Amino acid sequence: MSTSTDRTSSTRTAPLWRLVAEREITTRIREKSFILSTAFTVLVIVAAIVAASFFQDRPSEKDVAVVGAEASAVVSAASKTPVAESDNLTLKAKVVDDADAARAAVRDGSADAALVPTDDGFRLIGKKSVDDTLQQAVSGAAARLTLEQNAAAQSVDLSTLESGTATKTQLLEPAPENAGAREAAAFVMVILFFLTALGFGMTIAQSVTQEKESRVVEILAAAVPIRALLWGKIAGNTVLALGQVLLMVAAAIVSAAFAGQGNLLADLGPALAWYVVFFVLGFGALSTLWAVAGALASRQQDLTSTTLPAQMLLMIPYFLSFAGGDAVREVVSMIPIVSTIIMPGRMAEGSVPAWQIGVAIGGTLVAAVLLVRLGTAIYERALLRTGQKLGYREALSIEGT
């Protein structure tokens, strides 16, 4: 009669793992460090989004000191040039008496730039530098106005002269709208995935080792099937991790909505939803590995080495997502488990073919089942071995106790 078989036949497994999970959750959410780090992460997300939208596309107004009616007209027209409009830049002309007064205004900061007429056109004066958009808008407007005046003076029909000169740009593979913001979102998603999965993974491992270290595992093992302990620990921490991820996503959505990033949000919505799905999949697949790492260790210090396999499975895709080229990322985003980190980022940046998402999910599910099976076997063998650190192979070679 082997004890592991009559343990699994216990009919009371379901409520037991729930009790274990409950304890994991209540213990953790009472920890100050947990509350603080969660609050801090949420705050950083909110702050980052608010700050980003504050600096990006903020309507700006710049004063230009002008001498003469012509310069004044140029500045007024400059606000309506495409380049100024796309950057939300409004230019205001401040009429001053002469070029010296204009220079003084720029020098003392009461004007961002100055436009003074010269013999062969205009001179744009800046203090240390002139804003690119301002410069393009002003020079564009100046050229246009002068051209129109010259054309009128020569009785030339400008529109006839210009006919056939228009060049329109067509992009075969246009970057999605808000490409920059979406890339940034993908970047943040990968980092948060990595940090959250690593953090909660280490929590699982530490909590298992703590039970070994404090020997409470001996009583637990006598009272509860070891599987129920494992399931409970995994379930509890997955719920916590999912809760934190949802909190982060909610914080991102709410702050983006308040910051007037509705368009971006609509683009990123599906990717955010998939991010949650992939996180649960990826974290779930790795969770047993973390528990096993905890069971193999006999002291907290041992975790550095026993958690290495799980850490590598997070670290490699993390680095690839930054260092790898598009082709590499496309391939890696379909490799089981590793895919869960990279795929949501890819989806945030642009559209991903449905079959690739399917491969990523299917592969991860299969890998998860295999890992959980193998992990459970090692966990059951290693948990009650105290005294020294075990290796993965060593643990597998232990006969079932």
Added chain:
Amino acid sequence: MIEVQSLTRVYGDRAVVDDVSFSVRPGRMTGFVGANGAGKTTTMRMIMGVLGPTSGEVRWQGRPITADVRRSFGYMPEERGLYPRMRVHEQLVYFARLHGLSRQDAAARATDLLEHFTLADRGDDQLDDLSLGNQQRVQIAASLIHRPSALVLDEPFSGLDPLAVEAMVDLLRREAKDLPLLFSSHQLDLVERLCDDLVILSGGRLVAAGPVDDLRDQGADRYRVVMDGVDTAWLRDVGGLKVRDVDGPSALVDLDGLSATDLTRLVLDRGPVVEVSRARPPLSEIFKEAVR
């Protein structure tokens, strides 16, 4: 009744527990003694199912024991362990619920046990804020929390001061009145006082098991003779007995062919008698002899 049948555990080529059989009967305290490394803890872990036997089995009420039955046992492992950073009362409730008690029942039971150990006011403290002695009390409470159907206690008295030992004994008498109770101990005087049955291990093998009274009677037929003012050295010349010790008017003899009646008659013939009585060897002697 817990029956241990031919239980064996081999590590490598060393049998730590070798073909050990005994039973733990309900309503009787069974003491489990043996030198360090005799295999007591290994045997107890196998009874509790946290260690699988190499061969042999444990039976409960005549049938092979199941995980559910084991869950109903109370267990105190040799290496104590609870959650150090968890509140005492909450911790006891958790263990009670793991054993299947309802939340309310668990809470009432935890309060009751803490009161018995006069720890009622420490329920909200973290375990590691308690003294070691009090942590030990909580450990005992944890093994009793679910009103166990049997108790397996590995060194329950070690580390307790005399008062705590008495509180523990009271509690065990109250809680384990009709239960099979197996406990190991190095404190032979305590075992002698408490135990009805005894199991002695030596080097992984069973050397003696049974009621303490029977074990003590098993040895030589030993008698104490005390006379009034007469030196008992004359007993050395009597046949059919061996003198163990002579100290003036009192002597200790092992009968070897002579009957107790004959001995009494001889003593009476010799002079005034204070006492002729059966001398049962103390447990420590049985133990020493058994493990020799």
